[in-house]
Amino acid sequence: MRQTIKRSGVKGWRTVLALIFIVAISTVSARAQFLFSNLQSASVLKPRQVEVTPDFSTVSISYTGNTAHVWDLYGLQLGVGVFNRVELRVRYGYLNWTGSGPNVSFINFGPKIGLWRDFLSLYVPFELGFGDMVDVSETWSAHPTLMASIPVGKMIEINPAAKVLIPFQKDSDTLVALDLGLGIFLLESKNLVIRPEGSILFHPGDSGSYLQFSIGVSYRFRK
Numbered sequence: 001m002r003q004t005i006k007r008s009g010v011k012g013w014r015t016v017l018a019l020i021f022i023v024a025i026s027t028v029s030a031r032a033q034f035l036f037s038n039l040q041s042a043s044v045l046k047p048r049q050v051e052v053t054p055d056f057s058t059v060s061i062s063y064t065g066n067t068a069h070v071w072d073l074y075g076l077q078l079g080v081g082v083f084n085r086v087e088l089r090v091r092y093g094y095l096n097w098t099g100s101g102p103n104v105s106f107i108n109f110g111p112k113i114g115l116w117r118d119f120l121s122l123y124v125p126f127e128l129g130f131g132d133m134v135d136v137s138e139t140w141s142a143h144p145t146l147m148a149s150i151p152v153g154k155m156i157e158i159n160p161a162a163k164v165l166i167p168f169q170k171d172s173d174t175l176v177a178l179d180l181g182l183g184i185f186l187l188e189s190k191n192l193v194i195r196p197e198g199s200i201l202f203h204p205g206d207s208g209s210y211l212q213f214s215i216g217v218s219y220r221f222r223k
Contacts, residue, residue: 035075035093035106035127035143036177036201038161039216041193042121042149044114045081053077053195055216057093063208072096077216085114089125102132108143121147140168149183157183165201177201181214191220 039055057073075093082088090109110125122144129139145163152158159182165175181197195216202209 035073035091035108035125036163036165036175036179036210037197037199037212037214038123038145038147038159038163038179038181039077039195039197039214040079040089040112040123040147040218041118041157041159041183042114042147043118044085044112044121045079045087045220047081047083049081049087050221051077051079051218052221053079053216053218055195055214057212057214060211061208062211067211069098071098073212073214075216079112087112089123091125095131102134104129104131104134106130110143119149123147138169141172142166142168143177155185157185159183159195159197173203175201175203189222191222193218193220 037055037057039053040051045051053076055073055075055077057075058069059071059073060067060069073093073095075091077089077091079087079089088109088111091107093106095104095106106127106129108125108127110123112121112123114121124142124144127139127141127143128136130136143163143165145161147159147161150158150160158180161179161181163177163179165177167174177199179197179199181195184194184196186192186194195214195218197214197216199212199214200209201212
């Protein structure tokens with residue numbers, strides 16, 4: 001593939017990008033499972049605590065040794081503590097294509113349950129997509145996610161996570177996402193956090209994958 005691209009020059013590379021773009025559009029309409037970053041820690045909000053996280057993500061498709069940037073995501077995430085060791089989260093994301101493409105937005109929402117102090121939690125959001133070329137009824141999926149937080153000193157934590165993206169449609173594939181993020185605390189109170197994160201989304205056994213780099217800033221309203 002690489003030799004073919006070199007011989008054909010720019011025209012060949014544009015053809016590859018066009019094919020990737022077509023695959024991406026078909027994936028949006030069929031799966032709509034694109035909020036696969038987390039941008040949060042395993043820590044669970046206390047009752048009536050609120051955390052707000054605006055975020056930005058850049059997403060590329062990697063296939064047969066070639067990688068192409070295909071879209072960006074602009075998002076906003078809100079978490080609210082409701083019970084001891086239980087919080088609810090909702091997240092909105094708008095997909096902005098590198099070139100021209102359909103207007104697509106995503107929403108996911110669900111509970112997050114603390115399993116072991118602030119170190120391990122289970123997050124189970126449900127997601128749907130809507131917009132141009134998207135049938136909302138065909139976009140529902142569940143994303144059960146196991147999150148961990150590992151403190152490194154007083155002002156940094158490492159946040160690995162693994163999730164399974166399960167579509168409700170029979171003809172869609174179940175996908176797997178692995179995330180690795182940092183929490184960089186800017187204040188001793190730890191209520192202001194920068195969250196860089198890298199993610200990969202793939203179907204086990206396939207050679208292609210989605211690569212995502214995200215950055216978010218969380219502010220926690222303490223009560």
